[in-house]
Amino acid sequence: MSRSRFALVVTTALAFGLSVPLARAHSSFLVPSSTVLSKPQWVTIDGASGNDIFYFNHAPLRLDGLAVTAPDGSAVAPENVVVGKLRSVFDLNLTQAGTYRVANGFSGVTARYKDAATGQNKGFRGTAENFAKEVPADAPELTVNEGISRLETFITVGKPSAIQPTGKGLEFVPVTHPNDLFTGEAATFGFLLDGQPAADLEVEIVFGGTRYRDKIGEMTLKTDAKGQVKVNWPQPGLYRLEVSTRDGKTTLKQAKERRLVYAAVLEVLPQ
Numbered sequence: 001m002s003r004s005r006f007a008l009v010v011t012t013a014l015a016f017g018l019s020v021p022l023a024r025a026h027s028s029f030l031v032p033s034s035t036v037l038s039k040p041q042w043v044t045i046d047g048a049s050g051n052d053i054f055y056f057n058h059a060p061l062r063l064d065g066l067a068v069t070a071p072d073g074s075a076v077a078p079e080n081v082v083v084g085k086l087r088s089v090f091d092l093n094l095t096q097a098g099t100y101r102v103a104n105g106f107s108g109v110t111a112r113y114k115d116a117a118t119g120q121n122k123g124f125r126g127t128a129e130n131f132a133k134e135v136p137a138d139a140p141e142l143t144v145n146e147g148i149s150r151l152e153t154f155i156t157v158g159k160p161s162a163i164q165p166t167g168k169g170l171e172f173v174p175v176t177h178p179n180d181l182f183t184g185e186a187a188t189f190g191f192l193l194d195g196q197p198a199a200d201l202e203v204e205i206v207f208g209g210t211r212y213r214d215k216i217g218e219m220t221l222k223t224d225a226k227g228q229v230k231v232n233w234p235q236p237g238l239y240r241l242e243v244s245t246r247d248g249k250t251t252l253k254q255a256k257e258r259r260l261v262y263a264a265v266l267e268v269l270p271q
Contacts, residue, residue, distance in 0.1 A: 027053045027206075028061055028263065029240060030102055030153045035267040036179050037157045040095045045078075045102060045153070048087040052211035053240050054265075056087040061151075063088050065105045071098025071161045098161035099179060105150040107169070109252060113139035128252050137254075144254040149261040154178040167195035170245060170260040175228065181268045183233045190228040191243055191262070197227030201243050205231060208238040236270040 028049045037043070047061030060083050068076040078090035094100055109131045111124040116139065124135050128146075135142070148169035156179035163178070165171045172178075176187035191198040205219040221229040223243075233239070242263040250258050 026051060026058050027240060028104075028151055029054055029265050030061070030104060030151060031238065031265060032102070032153055032155050035153070035155050036269075037094065037155070040097070040157055042091055042093055043155060044089060044091050046087050046089055047104065053206055054208045054238055055211055058086070060084055060086060060088040061104060063090070063104060065103075066090075067103050067105070068092060069101040069103070071096045071100065071157075073164075076100065092155075094155065094157050097158040099154055099156045099163065099177070101152060101154060101163065103150055103152045105148070107148045109144060109146055109255065111135055111142065111144045111254075113142040116140055131252070142254070143256070144252065145257050145259055146250045146252060146255045147259045147261075149259075149263075151263045151265075153265040165192055165195070167192075169194065170198060170243065170262045172262055172264055173227075178264070178266050181233065181266060182271050183236050183268060184271050185233075187231045187233070188228055189231065189241075190226065191223055192227060193245065193260070194249075197223075197225065198243075198245070199223055199225050199227055201227075201245055203229050203241065203243045205239055205241045207235065208240070233268045236268050239266050239268060240264070241266060 026049045031046045031054055033044045047063065048056045049059045049061060050057050063081065063083065066078060068078060070076050076092060078092060081090040082088065108127050109124065111131065113122055113135065114120065115122055116136065124131060150169065152172065160177040160179050163174055165173050171192045173190040173192055175190055181187050191201060201223045203221045203223060206216060210216055221231065223229050240263065244261040246257055246259045248257060
């Protein structure tokens with residue numbers, strides 16, 4: 001898809017309230033200074049939302065949902081956290097052997113409505129508990145959705161370790177380890193929805209450097225009955241993967257829809 005044609009698609013989609021694949025709009029991403037390490041050491045991670053993938057030209061990534069999990073399942077606290085005008089930055093001291101999971105997520109409620117007194121448009125993003133406290137039950141033009149989103153990247157020290165699912169929302173369950181990706185070798189990735197194979201979902205994968213291409217050049221794959229796709233990497237470098245879906249499995253009575261998004265930043269190495 002060319003950039004000029006995509007601009008028309010975005011404008012039309014937004015006019016009718018449709019979703020647009022994040023890889024082509026403002027893409028959020030987490031980019032580590034290294035994804036594979038031979039021994040314990042520090043890494044720095046940049047987080048942002050950009051007009052072009054992996055470029056800091058729109059807004060910093062909000063880190064209120066940041067969670068870093070060590071190979072043994074313990075939580076790792078980020079250090080030297082800075083939120084700037086165009087990107088967020090933090091350091092991690094990786095002391096254990098195995099795979100670290102760096103995730104930034106949101107699970108809660110979003111709403112839009114009009115203020116009854118002023119007629120102004122208002123929005124809400126937060127927990128179901130705070131929604132009940134902050135948003136009037138009789139607010140005009142109230143629309144409510146539940147959402148679960150997750151953005152991840154992975155860093156391995158020494159030998160890779162397993163990525164464990166949680167059984168909640170839309171999840172990445174790689175058959176091929178995300179830090180063992182090479183050009184010329186097909187990778188198999190699986191996805192779960194609430195702990196079950198997520199079949200028949202579109203998975204979009206985009207190679208970095210879109211700023212210098214007229215066409216996005218995305219790969220679009222569809223999960224099979226096992227919730228899996230097979231990926232052949234055309235060249236080494238950083239890739240952004242995204243999959244999304246929606247359903248009616250809400251827990252809040254006012255919510256009409258549940259929206260789920262999963263995205264990951266993966267590094268593919270040359271043979």
